[in-house]
Amino acid sequence: xxxxxxxxxxxxxxxxxxxxxxxxxxxxxxxxxxxxxxxxxxxxxxxxxxxxxxxxxxxxxxxxxxxxxxxxxxxxxxxxxxxxxxxxxxxxxxxxxxxxxxxxxxxxxxxxxxxx
Ligand code: FES
Numbered sequence: 001x002x003x004x005x006x007x008x009x010x011x012x013x014x015x016x017x018x019x020x021x022x023x024x025x026x027x028x029x030x031x032x033x034x035x036x037x038x039x040x041x042x043x044x045x046x047x048x049x050x051x052x053x054x055x056x057x058x059x060x061x062x063x064x065x066x067x068x069x070x071x072x073x074x075x076x077x078x079x080x081x082x083x084x085x086x087x088x089x090x091x092x093x094x095x096x097x098x099x100x101x102x103x104x105x106x107x108x109x110x111x112x113x114x115x116x
Contacts, residue, residue, distance in 0.1 A: 003108040006100065007033055012040065012107060015066045019045060019059055022098070022109055031098050032061055033107055034069075036080035040107055042098040043083050047071050049090035054078075069095075 006020040017034040024044070030053065033042040045053045055061055056072045063070040068086075069078040076088025083095030099110040 003101075003110050005106055006031070006042070006109045007107040009102055009105045009107060014038065015062060017059055017061045019055075020109070031109070032059075033098075033100060033109075034061060034080055039081070040100050040102050041080055041083075042100040042107075042109065043095035044098060046096065047074075047076060047090060048085060048093035048095065049074075049076065049088075054095075 004022060007018045012018060012033065012035045014035050017032050019030060019032045021028050022031050023029065030045040031042055032045045033040060045055065047054060052073055054069060054071045060072060061069045063077065069080055071088065074089055076085050076090055078085050078095055083097055085091050085093050101108050101110060
């Protein structure tokens with residue numbers, strides 16, 4: 001498995017997110033990476049109750065408190081640390097997690113498949 005660079009650490013301050021494309025099952029998919037409580041986490045950008053992105057294509061994933069992700073369409077609320085939906089239509093389901101690592105100022109995706 002090939003690592004894919006998805007962000008520079010310097011561009012991912014606490015409470016911010018960045019989107020990226022990756023390949024799942026031979027098809028392009030969108031993911032997002034966030035820094036939450038100092039840690040970098042990443043998920044596929046797809047709600048678990050309908051195949052819609054959480055943001056409005058505007059890279060807004062955190063709610064106003066900065067402590068939870070929120071679906072901009074229906075208001076489902078997710079824990080950033082583990083992707084669990086704690087309120088809303090998909091309560092109890094989790095966002096699909098993506099394995100990321102941060103080293104030498106770069107955030108790498110280790111899940112998914114190599115880009116074509
Ligand atoms: S698409 Fe599932 S809560 Fe919005």
